[in-house]
Amino acid sequence: xxxxxxxxxxxxxxxxxxxxxxxxxxxxxxxxxxxxxxxxxxxxxxxxxxxxxxxxxxxxxxxxxxxxxxxxxxxxxxxxxxxxxxxxxxxxxxxxxxxxxxxxxxxxxxxxxxxxxxxxxxxxxxxxxxxxxxxxxx
Numbered sequence: 852x853x854x855x856x857x858x859x860x861x862x863x864x865x866x867x868x869x870x871x872x873x874x875x876x877x878x879x880x881x882x883x884x885x886x887x888x889x890x891x892x893x894x895x896x897x898x899x900x901x902x903x904x905x906x907x908x909x910x911x912x913x914x915x916x917x918x919x920x921x922x923x924x925x926x927x928x929x930x931x932x933x934x935x936x937x938x939x940x941x942x943x944x945x946x947x948x949x950x951x952x953x954x955x956x957x958x959x960x961x962x963x964x965x966x967x968x969x970x971x972x973x974x975x976x977x978x979x980x981x982x983x984x985x986x987x988x989x
Contacts, residue, residue, distance in 0.1 A: 853943075854887045854986065855927040862920040871918040871952075877910060880942045880955045883926035892982025902964050903976050908937065909958040916952045923947050930988045936960055936969040 858879050866872040888898075888905070898904060918924065924944050931939040942955040961973040970976045978984045 853927040853929040853941075854883070854890060855925040856883045856886045858882070858924050858926055860918050860920055860922040860924065865920055869919060871922075873912075873914070876912060876914070876944060876953050876955065879924075879926045879944055880910075880928070880957070883928045883942060884940065884957075887928050887986065891977075891984065891986035893977065893980050897980050899964070901976075901980050903961050903970060903980070904964055905959060906962045906969075907957055907959050911956045913954045914952070915954070916946070916950055918944075918946075918952050924952065932974050932988060936971060936973065938973050
């Protein structure tokens with residue numbers, strides 16, 4: 852089951868066309884990913900103290916429906932653990948009636964903050980700092 856957080860579209864996030872600026876969709880996705888980590892019991896200080904940090908290697912976004920000021924949406928995120936140094940995350944930004952506004956597919960990894968390289972097993976690295984790894988699909 853995908854994790855999700857609610858977000859209300861704010862007026863200052865709109866572009867000249869009166870709909871949500873394209874870059875803000877990525878901010879909503881980032882917000883949901885950090886909330887997922889928080890729900891898994893991963894605190895930023897603990898992650899940094901362990902010498903690791905999440906990174907985004909690639910974002911692919913598909914826009915389906917406009918969002919306007921005051922629209923209430925949910926932003927979901929679900930890990931796909933494929934093995935190796937990377938993981939994938941699938942995210943949807945949906946209106947409360949279920950209409951999908953955008954789909955965001957992310958390729959990410961966990962960086963060793965000292966070596967500045969990806970760790971060999973990102974799932975194991977997150978499991979070690981998580982209080983509730985099942986929230987991450989682990």
